[in-house]
Amino acid sequence: MxxxxxxxxxxxxxxxxxxxxxxxxxxxxxxxxxxxxxxxxxxxxSSYSSDQGSASIFNIQDSDDFKDRVLNSKIPSVVDFHAGWCAPCKMLAPRLEKAIEGTKGKVQLAKVDIDENTDLAIDYDVSSVPTVLAVKDGKIIDKFIGLQEAHSLKLFVENLY
Structure with a gap:
């Protein structure tokens, strides 16, 4: 802190x-x-957020970082494609962080700013934000677009482990 x-x-x-x-x-x-x-x-x-001490919540810097920390990870990942100007993204972020923190390290949250990582957004067909992917063993197993309630997010995350 x-x-x-x-x-x-x-x-x-x-x-x-x-x-x-x-x-x-x-x-x-x-x-x-x-x-x-x-x-x-x-x-x-600027990469610090409310997850200050948590290694399971991090910002993606580029495509190589995404490959290393998400696709090649043994830990399932929730990938949050967001933008700083997006109000629903700002509302979703703390809800996602809370759901991830509840897994106690079993699932990690990778945050991807689409304005800084446009290539990643294009590669994963992100046409609107927030777009959230569930990735396990390097494969996308689930996806949603838009703001979700906390209980829906909890179920989304729990399906990864």
Whole structure:
């Protein structure tokens, strides 16, 4: 939890600095662009979510990462194709995380941002978000599109183990 707070603070500090201005009020708050040497560190910070201590919930970085962590995994996976601008995705995420946490490591959750991983979205025929896949032994065994109730998600996840 402390790392999450430190990362949030670092992101805010990297984007905002106080500079002296010509106004009579003193300093002016000004937005800056993120410096290239900060991008990797901020990317790592932005991958933190409410699953801070959980190794069974993670963000997919690219196609190779997806292959390694989902398709080649011995642990069944729920794959959440989402977008930052999607309101139903934002509502589904905590429900999915809660369902995954209830499995105590028997199922993992891979989060795929379709804006950052368009090739993966195309490869898996994602035409709307949220789209959620159930993957076991490298094969898709179930799928749903759209927001679901918590009890439906629990059953969806339990069918993987």
């Amino acid at each position: 402390a790392q999450k707070a430190v990362c949030r603070l670092a992101v805010i500090r990297s984007m905002m600095t106080r500079t002296s201005g010509t106004s009579t009020t003193g300093s002016v708050l000004q937005t800056n662009f993120i410096k290239p040497n900060q991008r990797l560190w901020l990317q790592q910070c």
